[in-house]
Amino acid sequence: VLQYHDEAAGYLNAEFSAGDIESYRLSPQHPFRVSKIRLAFGGSGGDAEIHLWEDGGGHQPNLDKDLMEPIIVQTEGGGEWAEILLETPVEIQALQDFHLGFVHLGTEPRLMLDDVASEEPRAMVYMSDTNGKKTWFGIDGDYLVEIHGQYHDILTDKWFSDVSDLVGHGGGGRIAFGDYDGDGDDDVLISGRKLLRNDGNWQVVHVSEE
Numbered sequence: 001v002l003q004y005h006d007e008a009a010g011y012l013n014a015e016f017s018a019g020d021i022e023s024y025r026l027s028p029q030h031p032f033r034v035s036k037i038r039l040a041f042g043g044s045g046g047d048a049e050i051h052l053w054e055d056g057g058g059h060q061p062n063l064d065k066d067l068m069e070p071i072i073v074q075t076e077g078g079g080e081w082a083e084i085l086l087e088t089p090v091e092i093q094a095l096q097d098f099h100l101g102f103v104h105l106g107t108e109p110r111l112m113l114d115d116v117a118s119e120e121p122r123a124m125v126y127m128s129d130t131n132g133k134k135t136w137f138g139i140d141g142d143y144l145v146e147i148h149g150q151y152h153d154i155l156t157d158k159w160f161s162d163v164s165d166l167v168g169h170g171g172g173g174r175i176a177f178g179d180y181d182g183d184g185d186d187d188v189l190i191s192g193r194k195l196l197r198n199d200g201n202w203q204v205v206h207v208s209e210e
Contacts, residue, residue, distance in 0.1 A: 002026045002147040006116045009079055011042035012125065012139060016104045019134075021126035022111045023053070023061050023101030024143040030151040034090040037100060038083050040112035040144035045077030049103040052090060060124065060136050061099035067092075075109045081144075089149065100145050112144040 004026075012022070037050065050071045056062030067090050073082050092098055102111070113123065123139035176189040185198040196204040 002028060002032070002149075003145065004118075004122060005142040005144045005146075006114045007144070009042075009144075010113050010115050010141075011110045012113055014110075014125065014127065016107050016110060016127065018104055018106055020104040020128075021061075021063075021101055022104075022143065023099045023124050023126065024111075024145050025055070025059055025061075025097050025099050025122040025124070026147055027097050028092050028094060028151070030094045030154045032092040032094075032147075032149055032151055034086060034092060034147055034149040036083065036085050036148035038081050038146040038148065039100070039102070040079055040081045041075040041077050041109040042079055042112045043077045043108040043110045045075045045080075046108045047072055047105050048075050048082070048109060049105060050082075050084060051099075051101055051103065053099040053101065055097035055099065059097065059121075061101065063126075067098060070103075072105075077109045079112055100147060113139070113141045114144065115141060118142055 034052070037052075039048075039050070041048065050073060051061075052067040053061035053063060054065035054067060056065070068086065068088075071084055073084060075082050104110075117140055121138045121140070123141060123143050125137050125139060126134060127137070129135050174191050176192075177186045178189070179185060180187050180189075180195070181197060183198075183200075185200050187198045188196040188204070190196070193208065194206065195208045197207045198204055
């Protein structure tokens with residue numbers, strides 16, 4: 001299951017209108033075959049047009065690139081889950097962001113939203129700004145949406161391993177590269193304070209004190 005919510009209940013207090021969009025970004029680590037979609041809807045219920053979109057860059061959905069035919073479902077609202085079984089599974093490539101969301105056909109329903117601050121912003125709405133122009137807005141919290149399916153073709157021998165602490169260079173954040181000693185090999189500066197001189201042949205020397 002691809003999901004990030006914490007099961008808390010609430011929804012965005014916004015004045016939605018037909019054509020507005022609520023969307024949520026998901027990121028599979030391996031090739032993923034989508035077979036079922038679940039979304040929790042609040043408000044008074046009503047019809048919702050469900051979409052799966054490709055990512056269009058900037059963590060925003062590409063509204064011109066549907067990964068499946070849109071599906072209109074009748075929702076109950078009140079926090080009830082709507083469940084959609086896909087007749088034809090949708091294939092998602094590894095590490096490829098995609099977006100699950102719905103187009104408002106009226107003012108209701110609206111997606112349920114947890115009340116826990118997101119570690120990584122994933123929820124977005126597409127609606128009019130104060131000037132009446134449609135634009136994307138990021139939302140704090142995670143929509144109560146779930147993508148069910150199956151990982152396949154999982155690679156277990158081609159992933160990076162974090163060995164920073166093992167080699168004595170942990171605790172860093174920002175990284176910059178440059179040839180500070182002019183020997184033709186890029187050297188590494190970690191968090192603006194730890195300088196590693198590249199001596200070639202995979203050998204680096206900690207020279208911050210020099």
